[in-house]
Amino acid sequence: MDRGKSEVIFFPFRDDYTWEGVPTKNYKSPDNSWLGVLRNEIVKTDEIHYRYFEIQEGGYSSLEKHQHPHIVMALRGRGTVVVGSRVYEMAPYDVIHIPSWQPHQLLANRGDVFGFICVVPARRDRPTRLTKEEIEELIKENPELKHILRY
Ligand code: MN
Numbered sequence: 826m827d828r829g830k831s832e833v834i835f836f837p838f839r840d841d842y843t844w845e846g847v848p849t850k851n852y853k854s855p856d857n858s859w860l861g862v863l864r865n866e867i868v869k870t871d872e873i874h875y876r877y878f879e880i881q882e883g884g885y886s887s888l889e890k891h892q893h894p895h896i897v898m899a900l901r902g903r904g905t906v907v908v909g910s911r912v913y914e915m916a917p918y919d920v921i922h923i924p925s926w927q928p929h930q931l932l933a934n935r936g937d938v939f940g941f942i943c944v945v946p947a948r949r950d951r952p953t954r955l956t957k958e959e960i961e962e963l964i965k966e967n968p969e970l971k972h973i974l975r976y
Pocket of ligand 1: 889891
């Protein structure tokens, strides 16, 4: 929902992890880099986009990098977040800041839907997918990633 800075916006939460007046959409254009990701763009102002994503069981976001940072707060279920070669387990209300240019991927844990708020600047660069070499480099740093990353 595109709104101006001076407008009060109130979206009541519903029990099913949606907000009144906010449509649920599939994430981005279809390619093979992500699976089972739903997107609710709760508030879009000139500065900030405040989105709720939900990754279905077995799903994952694109393994990507970009200049803009992410601020993520887990809200539903448990998920795994890879930032660079490090792995973070997230449960509701955990927060992570993913800095500029750090490769990252978010994945739903087994048996869980992983829902989270992700805040990004309104003006941001397009994500780039990692090259084969970059992925190999990450796995060299942390061999555990071989069993976590999806690409
Ligand atoms: Mn990203």
